[in-house]
Amino acid sequence: MAAIAERTRVALFPVNAVLVAGATSLFIGALLSDIAYFRSYQIQWNNFSSWLLAGGLVITALAFLWSIVELFRARWRTWPAWAYSVLLLATWIVGFIDALVHAKDAWATMPASLVLSAIVVALACLSLAFAWAGLRAGSAR
Numbered sequence: 001m002a003a004i005a006e007r008t009r010v011a012l013f014p015v016n017a018v019l020v021a022g023a024t025s026l027f028i029g030a031l032l033s034d035i036a037y038f039r040s041y042q043i044q045w046n047n048f049s050s051w052l053l054a055g056g057l058v059i060t061a062l063a064f065l066w067s068i069v070e071l072f073r074a075r076w077r078t079w080p081a082w083a084y085s086v087l088l089l090a091t092w093i094v095g096f097i098d099a100l101v102h103a104k105d106a107w108a109t110m111p112a113s114l115v116l117s118a119i120v121v122a123l124a125c126l127s128l129a130f131a132w133a134g135l136r137a138g139s140a141r
Helices: 002-010 014-040 043-072 079-102 112-133
Strands: none
Touching: 014 043, 014 079, 014 112, 043 079, 043 112, 079 112
């Protein structure tokens, strides 16, 4: 019974993993919108991408705040927990820079917005992997 209590005390809370999954899907949508804009140059795709980025940034900020609260509640103070929080912060920072690039004129956003969106998706997927790894039954965090 003590081993089960130890595992649940160490594992990442599921709400945080769901938040990161939601943000990752929004960032993937922004990347797909950037690809559509790159192929067609119809400005509405750039607008879609801007809104998807804004939603992803809000959800990532909530997940980051939740991870900081979990760090200081003394639930998990190992290096994966710190790496997870740093990944979320890096995702938010690069996503914010991407949102600033998307705020320019639509013609001026390419190719920087496409590259930044790909980096944001990579960081979000990596943080999602950290989040779901903490939910596995045998997690050794």
